[in-house]
Amino acid sequence: MTENKNYQNPEVQEPENDEITIDWMDILRRIYTIRKTLYKAAGIGVVLGIIIALSIPKQYTVTVTLSPEMGGDKASGGLASLASSFLGGGATSNNNDALNVTLAPDIVASTPFVLELFNTRVQTLDEELDTTLVTYLDEQRTPWWGYIKAAPGLAIGAIKSLFTEEADTTVTLNPFQLTEKEAAKVKGLRQSILAEVDKKTAMTTITVTLQDPKVTAIVADSVVAKLQQYIIDYRIKKAKEDCAYLEELYKERQQEYYEAQSKYAHYFDTNRNIAFQSVRAEQERLQNDMNLAYQVYSQVAQQLQVARAKIQEEKPVFAVVEPATIPLEPSGSSRKVIVVGIMFLTVCCTGAWKLLGQDCWKKLKSKI
Template sequence: MSENKNYQHPDVQKAENDELEIDWMEILRKIIAIRKTLYKAAGVGMVLGIIIALSIPKQYTVTVTLSPEMNGDKASGGLASLASSFLGGGTSSNNDALNVTLAPDIVSSTPFVLDLFDTRVQTLDGKLDTTLVSYLDEQKQPWWGYVKAAPSLAIGAIKSLLTEEADSTAALNPFQLTEKEATKVKGLRQAITANVEKKTAMTTITVTLQDPKVAAIVADSVVAKLQQYIVDYRIKKAKEDCAYLEELYKERQQEYYDAQSKYAHYFDTNRNIAFQSIRAEQERLQNDMSLAYQVYSQVAQQLQVARAKIQEEKPVFAVVEPATIPLYPSGISRKIILIGIIFLTICITGGWKLFGYSYWLKIKKMI
């Protein structure tokens, strides 16, 4: 008897399969029944997709790849070590606080972005030749962007009427930016990105703007400014040491010249005098001159090492992939946007007609 508990009559199984088949067939019949509605939904989706696709401005992306010099121990083979070995000095390698992994933070920093504002850019058609900060005002945005920004624009217009207009020629202050400047800084941070691969230290700079030539110019400018920023940081300490040794060198040189002049003058004046006191003073002046020369010589050696260290501390950047004007826009194509919106409107309309409307009627009756 226990073996027959799960037994089902063949007619029952057939009935269940028929019922399942009838359910799928019913859904297919409903879809066929609402095909005109789906056609209308596809038309509406096409119109909506065309409007949205044409409203989104084209974006062009430029990518530059850099291979910076790895920061290793330079004490064994650098110019400063060679100078110190010849001159008898010594150098020690130090751990640099700035390395290639900080490139993304440097590129997104407010002072760096503000420094890009004055970059001269030119559109591909040649109609616009201005600064980057002025070009940002010429970039287009979707119509819903203007709708979203309408309240803030109205508030800004009212404020401009009630307050005095700020001097546009005044220097930018990173400590206190205006709302308009902060918006542009935020936009450039999103348009300019930097990524560093930890294993190879390869740095990739990406710039995305609406004009291909402007994007290439800005990418090239970002690379140049990033290189100069890192170079200035790396040689800043070496320059300060060199400037200090320059002053010290001049002082010790003058001290040596003074001691030499005193000794020569005293020796010429008392050449034929054989007093012991004269000889003692002459010997003292000669010792002072020798000591001044030793100090002067040591400072001169240190100055040569410091000058060599400035060149040694300059990092080397190899541009693996330079900035080039892109031929095609980046991002999602307009065809994909159009097809996606049509498919979405058909799915929403079909789901509502097949399932949503019936559930809505049930909920409405329960209420």
């Protein structure tokens, strides 16, 4: 007896069309039945959104755009090259150790750079506060949940202050060893100041975000000025060291030439009418010493003029495309958007719980 291999038990046969259908009318009907709950959730969301929106302080952003000089070959057209050519020397070589403009974000985020900003004088828009930046940072508002988060640390600090003497507030900042409070300020200011560089165009964008519009503009302008000075000092550091060395060498060679010249003149005047060969030989030797000292003195003087010109040549040029201005409107999300967003989130979470969460929770409880 042969069995039919194509026979399938209808009880285990899989359906051919297993499609999931969504009954939209049932979903709308269920939403309609919980409409009062959704109204309450919307009201709670509005209240919660207002509380959160009012707790978040306003932030103002100032953006400054710089176009730094691109590093190119200055050997053929720089001031040092022109000075060298006029004085009879060769062309100077290009300085390859110049600071790359792409390092601006790292410079702005470095601890020494941030610490230099602490003593910047700032003034609020209402002119009620005129102080340093490090003092202004203590005046900035924080949301109420920030105080809750910092409450344990504040309590521990208050207890420690009862058993320790008050520290001297005039101590200068030490980048090598910062206190916990100073490190927190450095971290907060580092997050408020950002620098970005477009690698294609070398355009540098400095963005500063703080709570007062005038303070933000002042800090942004100070960041740009300090960044420019930092790069300039780095670029001309080697040239200034070379120039200082040549200054000392120039004075030494000048003194040697004057001494050789004085010896020759004194010997020539003393032995002018003497016709001995030994006198002439000594006179010729002193004259050669004087000429040699003059040649060395002249070469050092030429190199000094080239070094002085190179200091000006090495200074980079910054074109401020977009200067710092006091912003008129706060940045970030407006309070209306925050209220609407929290209300929408509250309604969605409540609806999801009522439509899906409760049934799943009941099933899970029944199984447990």
